[in-house]
Amino acid sequence: MPQRTFLATEPLIRWGWIWDHLDEIRTQTVEHFILTGIAVGIGFAIAMGLSIVALRFRRTYGPVTWVTGVLYTIPSLALFAFLVPYTGLSTLTAEIGLVSYTLLILVRNIVAGIDGVSPAVREAAVGMGYSRARLFVEIELPLALPVIVAGLRIATVTVVGLVTVTSIIGQGGLGLFILDGLRRDFYTPLIVGSVLSVALAVVIDVTLAGLERLLSPWSRARTVS
Amino acid sequence: MDLLADVLAWFIDPDNWQGSTGIPNRTLEHMRLSAMATAVAAAVAVPSGVLLGHSGRGGLIAVSVVNIGRAIPSFAIIALALPFSIRAGLGIGFWPTFLALVLLALPPIFTNSFTAVRSVGAEVVEAARGMGMREREVLLGIELPLGGPLILTGIRVAAVQVVATATLGALVGWGGLGRYIIDGFSVQDNVRVFAGALLVAALAILTDVAFGVTERILFAAGGLRGHRPPARMERPA
Numbered sequence: 001m002p003q004r005t006f007l008a009t010e011p012l013i014r015w016g017w018i019w020d021h022l023d024e025i026r027t028q029t030v031e032h033f034i035l036t037g038i039a040v041g042i043g044f045a046i047a048m049g050l051s052i053v054a055l056r057f058r059r060t061y062g063p064v065t066w067v068t069g070v071l072y073t074i075p076s077l078a079l080f081a082f083l084v085p086y087t088g089l090s091t092l093t094a095e096i097g098l099v100s101y102t103l104l105i106l107v108r109n110i111v112a113g114i115d116g117v118s119p120a121v122r123e124a125a126v127g128m129g130y131s132r133a134r135l136f137v138e139i140e141l142p143l144a145l146p147v148i149v150a151g152l153r154i155a156t157v158t159v160v161g162l163v164t165v166t167s168i169i170g171q172g173g174l175g176l177f178i179l180d181g182l183r184r185d186f187y188t189p190l191i192v193g194s195v196l197s198v199a200l201a202v203v204i205d206v207t208l209a210g211l212e213r214l215l216s217p218w219s220r221a222r223t224v225s
Numbered sequence: 226m227d228l229l230a231d232v233l234a235w236f237i238d239p240d241n242w243q244g245s246t247g248i249p250n251r252t253l254e255h256m257r258l259s260a261m262a263t264a265v266a267a268a269v270a271v272p273s274g275v276l277l278g279h280s281g282r283g284g285l286i287a288v289s290v291v292n293i294g295r296a297i298p299s300f301a302i303i304a305l306a307l308p309f310s311i312r313a314g315l316g317i318g319f320w321p322t323f324l325a326l327v328l329l330a331l332p333p334i335f336t337n338s339f340t341a342v343r344s345v346g347a348e349v350v351e352a353a354r355g356m357g358m359r360e361r362e363v364l365l366g367i368e369l370p371l372g373g374p375l376i377l378t379g380i381r382v383a384a385v386q387v388v389a390t391a392t393l394g395a396l397v398g399w400g401g402l403g404r405y406i407i408d409g410f411s412v413q414d415n416v417r418v419f420a421g422a423l424l425v426a427a428l429a430i431l432t433d434v435a436f437g438v439t440e441r442i443l444f445a446a447g448g449l450r451g452h453r454p455p456a457r458m459e460r461p462a
Contacts, residue, residue, distance in 0.1 A: 075426065085415040168396075169410075194301035
């Protein structure tokens with residue numbers, strides 16, 4: 001066990017340290033945001049593909065959710081550890097892990113959202129001569145938007161949390177401060193990293209919620225159960 | 226694959242099966258702490274969730290708990306638990322990990338217990354009251370058994386998360402299977418890292434499967450069937 005020199009007298013926050021490290025704090029917050037954005041972006045693209053396949057060929061939905069479910073169950077540190085021998089302590093390792101955690105949530109929500117589209121609406125569109133692809137893009141996706149955005153919000157908040165763990169495999173982001181605090185027995189960066197990662201998650205969550213309201217004005221009037 | 230052969234050799238090596246740093250002891254440590262944390266969290270969160278759900282109030286609390294719980298990274302919870310544990314004189318290792326895991330397990334168990342009771346059909350509860358059941362009987366005889374599967378799902382989600390996060394306990398001086406990964410990283414021993422990851426992943430998946438089986442035994446045909454609502458009530462068309 002590593003030698004610990006933590007003192008009960010060490011103050012929880014040394015404001016001087018924060019003041020001196022404002023630049024680095026800003027840099028790592030941006031880094032955290034970028035790592036999250038890449039993971040959710042790629043995850044969304046893959047999940048959309050998987051969902052289209054699952055919607056078209058119903059039988060694949062079970063296996064798809066099973067595989068993404070197993071990925072979701074594997075602890076993040078273990079998943080990163082599996083990849084390190086192959087892809088090293090790299091951003092690629094971090095992103096593969098992060099992307100795989102978004103898939104289950106996103107696929108479930110995309111499929112549930114599309115499934116929730118009223119058959120009457122679908123039939124009307126088909127009756128008007130909509131092709132399968134046009135029906136999907138112009139009718140089903142917009143109507144499923146609230147459920148899909150709900151999935152995106154959960155996935156994003158989850159990834160913001162998991163990005164803190166990637167500091168252990170040498171990546172940047174706010175987890176760096178947490179790890180630094182643990183390693184140097186110094187509370188201030190530990191608390192700064194934790195608080196900011198929560199703040200980042202909340203800000204992104206609220207932003208996405210606002211975006212959803214902007215993109216689907218028709219759902220505003222509907223009562224949310 | 227060279228690595229996989231080395232990992233296999235690591236698993237065969239009798240040295241890795243002995244003593245306080247051996248696989249059996251590390252696994253036991255990991256399981257014991259996870260079980261304790263989940264049990265303590267369930268003892269707190271199930272009654273409070275169920276009672277609040279029965280009262281018909283607190284929907285906002287339930288939603289807030291789940292949102293806040295999700296926004297706080299588990300790594301941050303474990304890291305934050307350390308200074309507080311030290312200040313409280315509990316030291317490093319066991320206590321910060323245990324406290325963090327309990328905190329982490331509370332939201333999913335609470336929210337699921339709350340939702341479980343809430344989602345019991347109003348017509349069922351009305352019927353029970355109409356038959357002259359008291360509040361206590363409605364809660365214990367109707368809402369709790371009907372909400373059982375969902376409550377267990379909450380405990381299952383929490384347990385899997387706890388097993389996963391207990392890995393990070395190695396960063397605050399605790400043992401468990403995370404030691405192989407964290408120590409492996411610090412001495413750049415990919416074999417130990419990979420072996421540790423295998424063990425942790427297996428334990429997490431086994432936990433999930435074990436709960437799945439328990440769920441099936443308890444609530445599927447032959448179990449508490451007498452208490453199960455007819456299918457149409459469970460899934461309104």
